Amino acid sequence: MAAAFSCPVFLPSTFSYNGNRYHGRIKIKINATSSTKVKTLNEIAGAGKGSSSLATSTEIGHLSQEQIRQRIPTRKQLVDPYRQGLIIERGVGYRQTVVVRSYEVGPYKTATLESLLNLFQETALNHVWMSGLLSNGFGATHGMVRNNLIWVVSRMQVQVDHYPIWGEVLEIDTWVGASGKNGMRRDWLIRSQATGITYARATSTWVMMNEKTRRLSKMPEEVRDEISPWFIDKRAINEDVPEKIVKLDDNARYVNSDLKPKRSDLDMNHHVNNVKYVRWMLETIPDKFLESHQLSGIVLEYRRECGSSDRVQSLCQPDEDETLTNGVEQSLLKNMILTPGIMEGNGYLGPLDVKSYGYTHLLQIKGDSKNEEIVRGRTRWRKKLSTLPYSS
Amino acid sequence: MAAAFSCPVFLPSTFSYNGNRYHGRIKIKINATSSTKVKTLNEIAGAGKGSSSLATSTEIGHLSQEQIRQRIPTRKQLVDPYRQGLIIERGVGYRQTVVVRSYEVGPYKTATLESLLNLFQETALNHVWMSGLLSNGFGATHGMVRNNLIWVVSRMQVQVDHYPIWGEVLEIDTWVGASGKNGMRRDWLIRSQATGITYARATSTWVMMNEKTRRLSKMPEEVRDEISPWFIDKRAINEDVPEKIVKLDDNARYVNSDLKPKRSDLDMNHHVNNVKYVRWMLETIPDKFLESHQLSGIVLEYRRECGSSDRVQSLCQPDEDETLTNGVEQSLLKNMILTPGIMEGNGYLGPLDVKSYGYTHLLQIKGDSKNEEIVRGRTRWRKKLSTLPYSS
Structure with a gap:
């Protein structure tokens, strides 16, 4: 899979990524020591290639600013150079390469459990990001937003064999599966990039909550249709009955x-x-x-x-x-x-x-x-x- | 500068990076669903290409593990694909591309001040990392470690014009300069990668402390010789007398x-x-x-x-x-x-x-x-x- 693409980071300014309507970097000369006029975000909102339809309306100025700044894909992406992420597992799993940052470790230079959990959350969201299903919520799909639904976690299990250390390069794999009629399972594996050794594994169960009533909800058909094609029957942790x-x-x-x-x-x-x-x-x-x-x-x-x-x-x-x-x-x-x-x-x-x-x-x-x-x-x-x- | 290199991320397993004695990924087949024997970290310590001299000694097993896992460069690097970092400013400044992560933002999806400060710290350390001067401390150079010295910050000033939002791609520039006889100034600029607009700027002053006595120290000549070639006379914030x-x-x-x-x-x-x-x-x-x-x-x-x-x-x-x-x-x-x-x-x-x-x-x-x-x-x-x- 890794051989299927190349050159994804430090894009030249003319790079455009698949399925995203906002292409390339808008070239503005920046020089910190000069007084070059800096364009405002609203000016930029009307300047992006391919976004001319947005530029004519000031009413949607904020929306278009946010879209240009976030660039959430509207179609499935196979690779994201900025996130160092790629779609694996026959098109439905996600792998991200991360470096353990200085503020993610404790006094003995090992990543904290909290940092690992944060990275789980981050890679999960980036998986949805790559899928083209992400609406502008916290991992919610377009179908979920139409139904006022958000994800809430109901169970999480983590096993840590080795704690990554400061500066270490990790590969984090994540994928989803079915969990009963209304839930979703999400698993993760953290490996050393240098050696391939598995450091940690995790599994979690997610259900949907109505954002307004704050009550749990059944999974609507349209949401099942969105996410079920991504389900894999593979488990990071083989556990018997919890x-x-x-x-x-x-x-x-x-x-x-x-x-x-x-x-x-x-x-x-x-x-x-x-x-x-x-x-x-x-x-x-x-x-x-x-x-x-x-x-x-x-x-x-x-x-x-x-x-x-x-x-x-x-x-x-x-x-x-x-x-x-x-x-x-x-x-x-x-x-x-x-x-x-x-x-x-x-x-x-x-x-x-x-x-x-x-x-x-x-x-x-x-x-x-x-x-x-x-x-x-x-x-x-x-x-x-x-x-x-x-x-x- | 960005045109001077290409293809830095998602390295094939044969990639080797400049100046680092541990090359490439050690190929170990990992399959989460099988019971394939996983090599231990100590076994790996003796298996890396170019590290055969380490493999013969079990006494330095831990040291070599840490070296293999961290891969701190012993010579100056111009680009780090994992950190998405590169040396700019005629060889002495540093630029890193980062994505604002989900756990770095507050309820309104904007990065918190704490997250910005964490990113300042991270890019500063990665700057030292790239320089080849980093010993195994918290940004301390080899000369500092020989003198039992650590960095402590004495002053920090940050201006935030716009808060980056979740998922936004940022470019963070950082560089260092002289500050009096015994100090160092470090500055940062955070820009939107999509538009080039400056979101935040910061400047800081650092001095050295003896790790054991916890007292401030003069800057030894050997440390000045290490870091002064990296000094740039440029300021992110033009302030009058503080x-x-x-x-x-x-x-x-x-x-x-x-x-x-x-x-x-x-x-x-x-x-x-x-x-x-x-x-x-x-x-x-x-x-x-x-x-x-x-x-x-x-x-x-x-x-x-x-x-x-x-x-x-x-x-x-x-x-x-x-x-x-x-x-x-x-x-x-x-x-x-x-x-x-x-x-x-x-x-x-x-x-x-x-x-x-x-x-x-x-x-x-x-x-x-x-x-x-x-x-x-x-x-x-x-x-x-x-x-x-x-x-x-």
Whole structure:
């Protein structure tokens, strides 16, 4: 597949990309040290090649500005040079090459879980972007927008075998599949570009919510017709029946109350982004444990969205007996065993480090009469090896 | 300059890049649905072409892993396909093309100030990365590492004329210059790739700190010899003498106490990253003001680093008289006036919106006997226009 195209980045100004009505760069000489007149965005809106029909109307000035600035494809793209993305898997999967950025890593130079989740979100959206189905929402297709629908995540599972390090080049594959009658599954694989080794895998389930009523919705036929041609029957994580996550109560060992969503926690769907929940969950685990352990897996079951005015409580409970007891843990461990090379004392996971530690989590909104669940979670941890210079 | 190279992204597996001793991708067949044995990172460390000398020693296994995974250039690079970066300005400036990612924008789809600051940091580091001077620290050169020195920022000034929107392609230019005897200036320009319009400009001053004593240091000759060939005498922001920022005291109008650095706030230099300070500052401004205003400029004067155990207090004070009085504001306004097109009622800044609002800020560590300043700041704001669908 990679041989099917070439030369996609640093486009000459005459480059035009497939299926997009706005072609090429509008050439304006820019010189930071001179006082050359800079065109305004509205002037530009009327200057793009192929957009002359837009230029005559000032009424749609804002719309056309946004279109020119975003350039959301209206037809399927096979490659996006700026996103370093390409369509794979016989035309329906998506692969993006990314570099781990300096602000995506923690003090020990390894990518944070939050950064991985952000990259999952980003590649998922870019997959929809490439499909030509993207309306101007947060991954919503044209059919979804016609029905006032947005995507909400109902479940997310991530397994991390190795944490990418600062400056490392990654390939992230993502694809979608059916999930019941009204849902969609989305999976990801993160690989080292240099070695091809799989670092992390993830699977998630998505359903549709009415943007106005904030209630879950069936998948309309027109939306199914849009997305089902993209479904692949392939799984990043082979799990048996997902185990139930126990609901914690006020007896939980660690409780962090009065968490307040910040303006920067809200996303384009005007609620707290699901990635932020993970931060609240992990912050509730004692520092001492976090300093000596590394997250190897997480399962999240989302129950309710969280708005900017909600006050959130985060509870967590370490497993009483730190042997492996329930199905979720078994499933996480099994996956580790399936890749025996990783466990051969190579500095990543020696035989003595197989022991893993589990936490159960709950985020809830504190109400006057009752609390409302936002998300339940399970995390699995392994001991950090102090010999590893970039463990985190 | 852009015509000087081609085909840099989606490298075939035989691609090798200049000056890097680790060439090409090590081909390993990966199939997520099969149980193909996956090579471990240590096995890979001995398998790369050109790294056979490393393969014989297990003692340096970790080092070679990290080298293979990061591929920090040991010689100057003119182009980096993964970072979409290239050297410009007669061989000493750096330009990177980036796409505004979904998690870098707020609810109204515009990039947050924090995202812009993160991109400044990222492009600065990639500039050093391309120079061949980067040691394995946070932008530290080989000479700095030999002297146990790290970079710390002492001043940062940012002006934002337009906020980039989700999915927009940007070109970020950055370059360095002299600043006194022991400092370095670093500037940035953010432009729309589609139109060439400048969205934001920034300038900063950096000094060196001893990593162990945490005291500021003179610039050693060997470091000056490394970096001074990269200096350019060009400024992104033409400012007169920078005005002093008043130090706030307990009488400040808004005070947010007991802010606690989180694990995720620490960077590779093991202190709170300067970008996080801005979040604390802005969170202290009342929501009501933030909802109706947009930041147009910020000046930060850093005084002291902040560690993970410090308890921080954020103070801010709106200007009494909201006319423009001091030099910093004058300078910010002047820049707006220099680009008159932006003010011609095109939906960005009409004549009625020239009025700007100022806040003075202080972050300090609450001590038992006395408080210690971390950073002083000034922010400038303009009214948001409700007609703008993607204002934030």
